[in-house]
Amino acid sequence: MTTTKTPASNYINRDLSWIEFNWRVLQEAQDSTTPLLERVKFLAIVSSNLDEFMSVRVAGIYDQLKAGYQKKDFTGYLPSGLLKRIMKRTGRMVAEQYKTYRDIMRQLSKEGIYITDYADLTATQKKAMDQYFHDIIFPVLTPMAVDQSRPFPLVHTQALYMAVVLTKDGEDPEEEPYFAIVQVPSNLSRYIAMPTRNNSKKHEFVLMEDLIEEHIHTLFTGYNPVAVNAFRLTRNADLTLNEEGAEDLLEEIEKELRRRRWGAPVRLEVEKGMHPYALEMLREEFEIEDNVFEIDGPIDLSFFMKLQSQLEGLAHLRYPAVEPVYPKEFDDNDDIFEVLRHRDVLVYHPYESFEAVEDFIVQAAYDPKVLAIKMTLYRISGQSVLVQALANAAESGKQVTVVVELKARFDEERNIAWARKLEKSGCHVVYGLVGLKTHAKITLVVRQENESLRRYVHVGTGNYNGSTARLYTDVGLFTSNPLVGEDASGLFNEITGYSTPTHMQTLSVAPTNLRHRLEELFRREAEHARAGKPARIIAKMNSLSHQETIDELYVASQAGVKVDLIIRGVCCLRPGVAGLSENITVRSIVDRFLEHSRIIYFENGGQPEVYISSADWMSRNLTRRVELLCPVLDMPLQRMLIRILQISLYDNVKARVLQPNGMYIQREPEDQPAFRSQFKSMNIGLWKRPDHAEAEGLVPRPS
Structure with missing residues (x-):
């Protein structure tokens, strides 16, 4: 290590550096050489990135301020000063994001893709949307009044709501107004496709919050809506676990996931021009002053990710499809183990197919000579071939050990579900070491060959997730090198048992x-x-x-x-x-x-x-x-x-x-x-x- 202390000015703050990264993502949405629907996708990613940043990193700074923490980080920032810089930069970023949104919407309209305000619909279209609201949306809505007898209801993190300011028929309109909120249903599509004529190339949508605003009077009979404005709250979403005191880590995480809904407010997004009374009510309830973002457009553009994926027949607005190739080393021989006995193999995703990894596990699961499979799982896809293969291997009598990381942020619920499924099939499921996340990506297969055992190992830079393997660049190494195999065995023994760290020869x-x-x-x-x-x-x-x-x-x-x-x-x-x-x-x-x-x-x-x-x-x-x-x-x-x-x-x-x-x-x-x-x-x-x-x-x- 260095003997002299490096000045704080020689480092860049982590959170400010992250903001610069999200600017680079936004620049991809602004790049006119990027296909238009790909620009839409990048615009959605900017929003989802900001959501996680606010709910984890900014939430952590708020926690420091509440605890009275006044120590500078190694880049020279106090929590209070850092928060001010973050708010200033993210405010500029959000303004630029919505400027980009308006530009992209103009470009989409030239391609026949519109998000149309209810007021601009034709009479026929309004009739269709009115019927949709009556049949589909209205039965799901729940107006929630806020008054002396009815306290402010729980507002879920990152859910979209409508704040409604009302006056009552027959009362003095100068009196203090009434206030209520309505959640925009998250289990219905936020965007509603407009019926079109046959063979029409036009794609027209209306946002659900626009329909709710137009029909808000149907929820408050006897009252007059004065203002209806969208808002969205972001809460602290970081898990705080007492792992050593938890008898069952899985149950402890399930409890924390429920507590996450009550996390401290971190960010409030409000529709531009929100009624002052509604804004005052929200600020007071959430006890939030500075971190309020006035949004000039639809709040939360992450819905664009799903919308663009469902638009059909617009290949000219996307990158050309890329079909990953199957690694030639395995394509020439169906027996992966035979290939690996003679050579190591490197695969590069997404240019080469993740199916090679899946085939390695599947072959091991059904090979009668395979005695044991050990594997780490951090984030896996919704329809995982690997989970089913591991379950089948355990049911056939193989020793299957799976280290499932329950604390993979925002994938906790999915990993809990997989853990329970694997346990039911007979797999040994381990939740890692106390206080440590298991982020390593490694699989060990032990196979009986002649009079001895041979170990086969896969080590990767990315998760065992077939979905992200088509979107992320990652490399994976397949090897039967005995030194790597011995180290892999030692690693799993350390994670699953009481073994102290041993001398590793390669890893x-x-x-x-x-x-x-x-x-x-x-x-x-x-x-x-x-x-x-x-x-x-x-x-x-x-x-x-x-x-x-x-x-x-x-x-x-x-x-x-x-x-x-x-x-x-x-x-x-x-x-x-x-x-x-x-x-x-x-x-x-x-x-x-x-x-x-x-x-x-x-x-x-x-x-x-x-x-x-x-x-x-x-x-x-x-x-x-x-x-x-x-x-x-x-x-x-x-x-x-x-x-x-x-x-x-x-x-x-x-x-x-x-x-x-x-x-x-x-x-x-x-x-x-x-x-x-x-x-x-x-x-x-x-x-x-x-x-x-x-x-x-x-x-x-x-x-």
């Missing part, structure tokens, strides 16, 4: 030694640089916010190590600072697929080493989670991973480069031809046959 595991292994590798590169030997670090991940790790990279830079970081989201390291980090570059790629893989390259004096990992370089990953760092020992596979890194570094279309001031600028092609890393990666030969790629001039030769 590094957080929180035990992964961080220290990284530090050793950083320092080794620095020593090579000081000795005049080749020294370089290239690392690709989602986030970098761990102070000590950043300090080690600063030391490596000062020693002369060239450090190239490819970080999609948060980065607290400040690159390009003279005397500190002038040898470090940071770039972020936000494009069609979510960059999720963690790959690390060390030049090592001319003897390169390459690793894949489940861990970002954040405090939670290195100190509070079970994570893996796995070396890729096969030389051809090392070259594949190096090529993936080089392709990312060469991107001059979607790459944005972090400046010393904390801002990102778009990397310009300059005199080079445009190179878009994700589109180039769709050519499987580009990274699986690196020599061919260089010969074709598709990517630069290794520097």
Whole structure:
């Protein structure tokens, strides 16, 4: 570690860095070269990202303020000062988001796609919508009055409501008005498709809140609606668990999920021009003053994600469909185990199919020679082939152990359901270690072969989720290397039993030694640089916010190590600072697929080493989670991973480069031809046959 303390000004605050990331997502919604319905999708992602940020990160700052916490973080911010900066920047972001929304709606109208106000409908359309409201919406609505005898009802987090200000027939309109709220039903589609003529290419929708507002008088007979305005509350959604005191962790999490509905208010979104009395009632009830966002458009644009996915016949407004190819190594031989006995295999999602991972588990489940399957599950898809295969394996008598992470944020309920299903089928279900999330992605298959046992292992950078594997970039390693297999057995014994951490021959595991292994590798590169030997670090991940790790990279830079970081989201390291980090570059790629893989390259004096990992370089990953760092020992596979890194570094279309001031600028092609890393990666030969790629001039030769 460094011997002198690094000034706070040499770091970028984590939350402010995250806001810059969400700006980059918004820029994709603004990019006119992005297909229109893909821009709609990015606009929805901005909203869902902000929801999680507010309910977790901003909620945490409010908790600090309530507790009287007055200590600066390592970037120099007090909670109060940080909150003010966050509110200012997110306020600007939301304003820009809705400016983008209006622009996109103008573009959609040219394609025959409209969200129309009720007042602008034709008489025939109004009749159809009136009938829909009467038949479908009205029976579900529940008006909830607020007065002396009826206290303010529970307002659910991130649900849409209508605030209604009323006067009573026959009473003085100058008297204090009446107040009520109505929840917009979340179990009905928020957007209602307008009936169209046969063969019509027009897609017209009305939002449910618009219909409710138009018909609000039907809910309050004898009263006169003065104002009807939409609002939405975000509550603190972080779970607070007493794991050591919980006899049954599963039941404890179920209780906390119910408590989440009562979390402290964090953000209030209100329709622009909300009636002052309604706004005063909401502020007073939720005890919220500063974090109120006035929204100039529909509140919560995340509904756009589902709407755009249901529009049919508009292929010209989307990216061309990509069908992942099945890995050639397995395609030539149906027996995956036979392939792995002779060679390791690397797969790169979403360009290569996740079916290879599913087939590995399914084959193990039905292979009579397989004795045991051990696996970690963090987030899995709704219709998981893997869960059914594991259940079948257990029912057939195999020893099946599944480490299910119940604390995967916002997937807790789904994981509880899978855990119960697996337990019923006879699987040994383990909920990890007390105080630690199990975030590692690893599967171990033990197979009887001749007179001995052989272990087969899959290690990945992404979750065992077939849905996200089509949307996220991740790599996975299949191997029967006995050293990796022994380490995998030791890891599972540590998680499921009382085994103390053993010496690992290949794997590094957080929180035990992964961080220290990284530090050793950083320092080794620095020593090579000081000795005049080749020294370089290239690392690709989602986030970098761990102070000590950043300090080690600063030391490596000062020693002369060239450090190239490819970080999609948060980065607290400040690159390009003279005397500190002038040898470090940071770039972020936000494009069609979510960059999720963690790959690390060390030049090592001319003897390169390459690793894949489940861990970002954040405090939670290195100190509070079970994570893996796995070396890729096969030389051809090392070259594949190096090529993936080089392709990312060469991107001059979607790459944005972090400046010393904390801002990102778009990397310009300059005199080079445009190179878009994700589109180039769709050519499987580009990274699986690196020599061919260089010969074709598709990517630069290794520097």
